Amino acid sequence: MVRSRALFIVSFVLAAVGGASAADAPRGASSCIGCHAARPGIEDALPSLKGRKASEVTEAMLAFRQDRKPATVMNRIAKGFSDAEIAAIADWFAEQQP
Template sequence: MKAASGILVAALVLWPGILPAADAPPGATSCSGCHATNAAAETPVPKIHGRNADETVALMAQFRSGSKPGTIMGRVAKGFTEDETRAIAAWLASQR
């Protein structure tokens, strides 16, 4: 990288151009540990990347309240506030 002034030193060299367009909200990237993004992975666990955000928010609310039976998701849902869940759901909706 060549700044016009040429002021570049090892620890201070920065590359602002590498930033992705949007950040994944906190927690969002962990979902794919169980919910596959790779179509080749054979799994009964539902695909959530690309799912409608309102649908994800509603499901998470049901898991959190216990009104939807499940195995692990109730305990995961309780780790996120509604606002956090909404942000994650929106991000998931934008993913494939």
């Protein structure tokens, strides 16, 4: 009993920290999947961000923020994020399997 409990705690911490980067999604990132699906096979969805090059996502977000890229809603959303926040979100998506 004691042994399984100790093992459990170890596995729980590993699952929480290493198992899914979702636990450490950078600020704002988990809201992105409301439109940019994380699960595969969703119809008519907007492009997924998982596995995209960080530079691509960063460049797009900066262009949206500065109104350099045609947009409907992303220009309004991008203005809520700093350079550092955008970089962290882009890196986080880049690390995930598409």
